[in-house]
Amino acid sequence: MKLSPRLKKIVSLLELPTSIVDIGTDHAYIPIHLAKNTNCSKIIASDCNRAPYQAALEHVRQADVEDKVDVRLGCGLSVLSKSEVQTAIIAGMGGQTIRQIIGDDYDLAQGLDRIVLQPMAGAGSLRKWLVNNNFKIINEALVADNDKFYQIIVVTPGSMKLEDSFLLEIGPQLIEKGDPLLSTYLDNLEEKWQKIIKDIAVELPDHPKVINLKSKIDKMQEVKKCLSSYTK
Numbered sequence: 001m002k003l004s005p006r007l008k009k010i011v012s013l014l015e016l017p018t019s020i021v022d023i024g025t026d027h028a029y030i031p032i033h034l035a036k037n038t039n040c041s042k043i044i045a046s047d048c049n050r051a052p053y054q055a056a057l058e059h060v061r062q063a064d065v066e067d068k069v070d071v072r073l074g075c076g077l078s079v080l081s082k083s084e085v086q087t088a089i090i091a092g093m094g095g096q097t098i099r100q101i102i103g104d105d106y107d108l109a110q111g112l113d114r115i116v117l118q119p120m121a122g123a124g125s126l127r128k129w130l131v132n133n134n135f136k137i138i139n140e141a142l143v144a145d146n147d148k149f150y151q152i153i154v155v156t157p158g159s160m161k162l163e164d165s166f167l168l169e170i171g172p173q174l175i176e177k178g179d180p181l182l183s184t185y186l187d188n189l190e191e192k193w194q195k196i197i198k199d200i201a202v203e204l205p206d207h208p209k210v211i212n213l214k215s216k217i218d219k220m221q222e223v224k225k226c227l228s229s230y231t232k
């Protein structure tokens with residue numbers, strides 16, 4: 001079994017070995033990979049829906065790692081007892097679902113050492129929520145897979161100075177570290193925003209959305225300048 005670039009990148013952001021739960025595991029590819037290739041002391045794969053839970057059970061059985069991966073049926077972090085694992089992965093879901101999973105079992109989430117999040121959408125509002133709810137962003141990465149960009153956000157409990165909301169939309173650690181894909185990602189985003197501006201501004205040049213996107217594009221130019229100064 002070969003991990004996709006997205007799943008491989010998630011694994012690269014874990015601090016291994018660790019005790020870990022993969023929430024919303026579906027196929028259980030990451031837990032199986034960890035069972036076969038690392039010394040993780042505990043590996044839990046969980047899903048709240050019966051079909052993916054059955055798929056995870058079956059894949060774990062086929063990979064012959066039943067003794068290493070504990071597959072559980074249940075919602076979010078509620079499958080865990082207090083301090084059962086150090087790390088959680090919550091990947092391949094919308095930002096709003098991720099927020100809900102963390103918010104529903106907030107005390108358990110605050111008891112984890114690190115949470116590796118990979119939202120399929122809404123990364124900006126997820127970051128804002130995390131920072132407003134005592135989570136600190138300690139690492140981030142972009143990964144390109146199947147012609148799409150995916151964001152990965154690693155958080156730990158703790159306070160973080162509330163950053164500029166534009167930086168939270170883009171990813172403060174992506175900028176600080178000068179992620180190698182950030183420049184291309186920003187170019188794509190700008191192209192998307194310019195298209196929206198063009199579509200709306202034909203009839204409504206002063207529409208608040210047009211003004212907001214133009215201001216965000218100005219801020220983006222500043223970020224791009226910083227990135228180009230890293231590479232000089």
Ligand SMILES: C[S@@+](CC[C@H](N)C(=O)[O-])C[C@H]1O[C@@H](n2cnc3c(N)ncnc32)[C@H](O)[C@@H]1O
Pocket residue numbers: 023024025026027046047048049052074075076077090091092093097101
């Ligand atoms: C698109 S799959 C992602 C699978 C895998 N994590 C990945 O990134 O490739 C999303 C999975 O999350 C599960 N899921 C959605 N909400 C959940 C929740 N609150 N608790 C546990 N699992 C959830 C779904 O049943 C589904 O199997």
